[in-house]
Amino acid sequence: MSVGAWEPAKQASNDQSREKIDPTLLTQILELMEDSSDQASSHTQASTELAELPETLRSASWLAGLPAAQWLEEAANWSPEQLWDLIRFFTLAERQLDWQGGAESPVIPLAKSLRRRKTLLSREQLLWIRGNSDNRYLPYGPL
Incomplete structure (x- = not known):
């Protein structure tokens, strides 16, 4: 009889989190x-439909389960306007696509990146x- 160490199976999302x-x-x-911003003001727009999302997306x-550190690093490559568009997308994806992020949502580090740049989200946003x-x-x- 041998005694081995049991290791739980790794989920795909854990494997993905190591990727860039x-x-x-x-x-x-x-x-x-x-494209959705062209139809209405991005700050006052009630909602954007993600129903016709390409299969690649x-x-x-x-993406919704990646660590905050990866999102903070990636956010450095994008303008504040682009970060707002990403925030909008991940906010909508939670509800419309069931991409549950909870306290680990990409929205949180993306908003933090804006705060670090002294670009606060407006009241409308x-x-x-x-x-x-x-x-x-x-x-x-979380507080």
Whole structure:
């Protein structure tokens, strides 16, 4: 009889968290959100439908589970306007695509990145997030 160490099976999301965020996926998200911004003001827009999301984005739900440190590092590559579009996307993805982030939502480190740049979310943006999310942790995380 031998005694071995049991190791639990690793989930795909854990494997994905070790990968670098693919900028082409984020570019696709930004293009989608920019298209929706053309239809209405991004600060007052009630909602954007993500129903007709390309399969490459629909299958990228693992993005919602990446560690905050990765998102903070990635956020340095994007402008404040682009970060707002990413915040909008991940806020909507939680409700419309069931990409549950909870206290680990990408919205939190993206908003933190804006704060570090001294670019605070406006009152309208905060109201938009609240109006389009049931996640009590958005946009600043647990207290």
